[in-house]
Every structure is written in C-alpha cells, then in structure tokens.
Amino acid sequence: MTITTVMRRQILPTTLAATLAGLLMVSGCTKQTNEDTNADATTQSEVQSTEATDDTTLSAVDKAHTDRLMISYANMAHAAFKDSLDTAKALQAAIDTYVATPTQANLDAAQAAYKIARQPYSQTEIFRFDEGFVTPNDKRAIASVDSWEGQINAWPLDEALIDYVSDTYEGEYNSKDNIINSENITVGSVKQDTSTITPELLAEMNEIGGSEANVTTGYHAIEFMLWGQDTNGVNEGAGNRPVSDYVTEAGQCTSGDTVNEDASICERRGAFLKAAAQLLVNDLTAMEAEWQPERDNTLRSDLMARKYDNGLRQVMYQMGSLALGELASERMQVAFVTGSTEDEHECFSDLTHLSYANNARGIQNVFNGSYRTVAGKTVGGYGVKNYLADTGNQEAAEKLAADFIKVENAFNVIVEKGEKEGIKVDQMIATVGQASKQGISAEEQNTRRGWIENAITSLQELTDGIENAAKAVGIENLDADAGSQF
Numbered sequence: 001m002t003i004t005t006v007m008r009r010q011i012l013p014t015t016l017a018a019t020l021a022g023l024l025m026v027s028g029c030t031k032q033t034n035e036d037t038n039a040d041a042t043t044q045s046e047v048q049s050t051e052a053t054d055d056t057t058l059s060a061v062d063k064a065h066t067d068r069l070m071i072s073y074a075n076m077a078h079a080a081f082k083d084s085l086d087t088a089k090a091l092q093a094a095i096d097t098y099v100a101t102p103t104q105a106n107l108d109a110a111q112a113a114y115k116i117a118r119q120p121y122s123q124t125e126i127f128r129f130d131e132g133f134v135t136p137n138d139k140r141a142i143a144s145v146d147s148w149e150g151q152i153n154a155w156p157l158d159e160a161l162i163d164y165v166s167d168t169y170e171g172e173y174n175s176k177d178n179i180i181n182s183e184n185i186t187v188g189s190v191k192q193d194t195s196t197i198t199p200e201l202l203a204e205m206n207e208i209g210g211s212e213a214n215v216t217t218g219y220h221a222i223e224f225m226l227w228g229q230d231t232n233g234v235n236e237g238a239g240n241r242p243v244s245d246y247v248t249e250a251g252q253c254t255s256g257d258t259v260n261e262d263a264s265i266c267e268r269r270g271a272f273l274k275a276a277a278q279l280l281v282n283d284l285t286a287m288e289a290e291w292q293p294e295r296d297n298t299l300r301s302d303l304m305a306r307k308y309d310n311g312l313r314q315v316m317y318q319m320g321s322l323a324l325g326e327l328a329s330e331r332m333q334v335a336f337v338t339g340s341t342e343d344e345h346e347c348f349s350d351l352t353h354l355s356y357a358n359n360a361r362g363i364q365n366v367f368n369g370s371y372r373t374v375a376g377k378t379v380g381g382y383g384v385k386n387y388l389a390d391t392g393n394q395e396a397a398e399k400l401a402a403d404f405i406k407v408e409n410a411f412n413v414i415v416e417k418g419e420k421e422g423i424k425v426d427q428m429i430a431t432v433g434q435a436s437k438q439g440i441s442a443e444e445q446n447t448r449r450g451w452i453e454n455a456i457t458s459l460q461e462l463t464d465g466i467e468n469a470a471k472a473v474g475i476e477n478l479d480a481d482a483g484s485q486f
Helices: 041-049 060-100 104-127 145-153 199-205 218-227 264-290 299-305 307-338 352-368 384-390 394-420 432-436 442-472
Strands: 184-187 190-193 370-372 378-380
Touching: 060 104, 060 264, 060 299, 060 307, 060 352, 060 370, 060 378, 060 384, 104 145, 104 218, 104 307, 104 352, 145 218, 145 264, 199 264, 218 264, 299 307, 307 352, 307 384, 307 442, 352 370, 352 384, 352 394, 384 394, 384 442, 394 442, 432 442
Parallel strands: none
Antiparallel strands: 184 190, 370 378
16 A cells, blocks of 8 residues: 655755665663553453454454554643643643743743653654545544644744744745734735734735745744744854844834834734744643543544554554655665755754654554653553564564664663763765855764764665564554655
C-alpha cells in the first residue's frame, strides 16, 4: 500500500548530487525503564469490545499480541498529548503574565516554558502520518493527526507576514504591511481584515494565499513572537527580541531598534501572542480528547476498531515516515545539505537539537512500548520490540534494538553539544565556506557537520531493519514516506 503524505514545508533547491537513499528509523536519547505492563479495567474493556474488520488470518495468540501493542500505543498517545496540553497551558500562563507585565524576568520565564512545552509535543510526532489509514467519520471531531498537525507545528514560517524583520530578510511575503502593524493586509490576491487579532483570525490566516510558508499559528509562531528573528545566520546566538517590543506605554514601545510613537503596535503584538497561545491550547485539548479511552467516534476508537486489519501497518508506517521522510530528510538533510538556517526546525530559539532528539525519542517510545511522562510516570508496557519477539521474530527485534543504540548515541552527541557546549544546530549545519567567515577552521567545521551527518547516516542502518521487521510480520512494501531525497 503506497501512501502519499503532504509535507508542510518548502524544499530549497540544491545542486548537491549525493543521495542519502536509505534513511529510516531513529531512536531517542534516553532509555525507559520500569515499564508498566499491567492493563487496567479500561484497557481490558477495549480488548473485549473491539471487533476487527478483517481478522480471519490471525490466531487467538496473534490477536492477544496485537491487542497489547495497540492499547499500549493508544495509551502512550494519550499520555503524550496530555503532557503536551498541560505544558501548553503552563506556557499560556507564562505568556499572559509576560504580556501583562513585560519584564526580562517574565520573558525568560515564557521562553523557559516554551522549551518545556516543546519536549513532550515533539515526542507526539510519531503519531502523525495516519491520514491514509483512518476511517472517514463525520462524527469524529478530527479527521486525522496528520491533517490536524499543520495548525500546530507547521514550519518554516515567513515571519515578515507576522511582524518586523531585518532589511536583509528574503521571503515570499515582501510587503511592509504585516499582521502586527496593519489592520488590513493583502496576501497575493487575498485581502484580509486584521483589525482584531483573535485565535479565529490566526486559524483563518494560516497558509493564507495557498502558501505553506504563511504560517500564523502554532508553536513556531509563538517561538517567533518570543525570540524574534535570528539574524546571526550560522554564527552563535538565537533571536533577541527586546522586552520593549511588548511595552504598551507611548514612547517606550519598540519594534526592534525602532521606537514607536504609538504603543498600539505593542498591544497588537501582545494580542497576537496570547491568541496564538489560546489557539494552541484549544487544538491540543481537542487532540487529547481523541485518545481518551471509552469514547466513541475518536481516533483511538477508530484504531481499535481496525487493529487486526491495518493497525500494525499504521504503527510501522508512522515510525518509518517520521524517521525517514520527516526527521532524516525534511528536518535534517535539507538543512545539512544547504547550510540553511531557515530550514532549522527551531530557528528562532536555537532549540533544534532538542526537537531532533525528542522526535527520535518518540519513535523509540513506540519501539520499546514506553513513554515517560513529564511527571515521571511510565506509560505503555508493550512495544514493537515485544511484538516482534512474541511473534517469533527475535532476531529482527534484536537488530532494531542494536540499531537504536547507534542512533541514540549519535543524537546524544547533538544534544550534549547544544546544551552543554552551546554549539547549536545552526552552527553544526554551516558549510565550511560559511563557517570560515566566522573564523571557524575547515577541520573544526567538518567535525561539527560530522555530528549531524553521523545522525543521518545512523538512520540508514535502521532502514533494512524496519523493512525486514515489517516483512517478517507479513507486511510487504511498507512504503514509508521518504521525504525529499537529493
């Protein structure tokens, strides 16, 4: 079964001829222990009440293994989205405080809350790429995770549509009018009233004019509003938006280096940030509800209803598509090949090293059957690794486990360099020519690029493993999304 997924980003052209042909699968940066293998009453009721759409070829033993895998997967999804919602609410509270009282301490607190909120959400991206599997259902609030995700995590965004940018900025949107400084803007042939900034307006404007770069919602819009544009290129440093951008007193309100006589622009900036935070909480509230047990017409109930039919394929397809098509290709390879900081996933805050690692961890969570919540509880209890072993495919399970360790080690290096040594991904992806302008030797830059390259290359070693594991359990031609291969 071939499934085409829609990638929500621009792919920059490149003349590089090399092709990274076999990227797949990636691990997280910490192992999970103390797995909870006990099914609760809710879990048992799901097993008993769910009927398969096509289960004639499965034995009772195989069905039992499938039950455990799907329930563990669904419970991990619920826990991860619940953590994402809770940390988004904490971020919203920090934003409310900052907008009401714009001080450096409150900005620091809001930025810290953003960093915390991103970590559980980045682990939920394993649950994407489901659009080709879910059953159409008009009674379900959300059609699929993949169709929902664009309003929450779309990137890269054309920041000129939202607020001021540097004079050297080059993007698709090149008007001086933007959402913050104008009550009416024109995007292509679309005229938009922006006089009142609300969550509904931002949702309506997301990808306005048909451009995927016109992102007005989600984490990255919030990130831009907290950090501002990163004008450091491949040099050290993230965005440095001043607190005065939110000061609502005449003569003290700024737009970067520009002092605004009218403080209304700072009021609008605060309104945008609060609206974006509210919309994020709304969206995560809706998704968390989709994974609550014992509810009808949800993504969870749909998965459980067809678990013996294509549930296993969906899980393995999602693992491969995030690892190969999204993480290895779209998020890492494109930026690595081009040296483009605009293609860095957290380009305003320089937190890309963490989003990479947590995307990888999400895949490992499903493999191991173990998600560790923000509160420290372990949810799951049964993963693809267990399923392979229990169905007589121990060799495939062991190979994948060994490959995960290699990938885990590669991502640990990226995280350690970013967190402990202050060498961020934008510095790692710089070409030798770019780095030389910053006084970095070719030898040093090749070492830095090697950290990214090693992580990408380590994913290749998992390709055969995931494909062979799928074949071992009867899934031919998994056809995971491969992204944009050069």
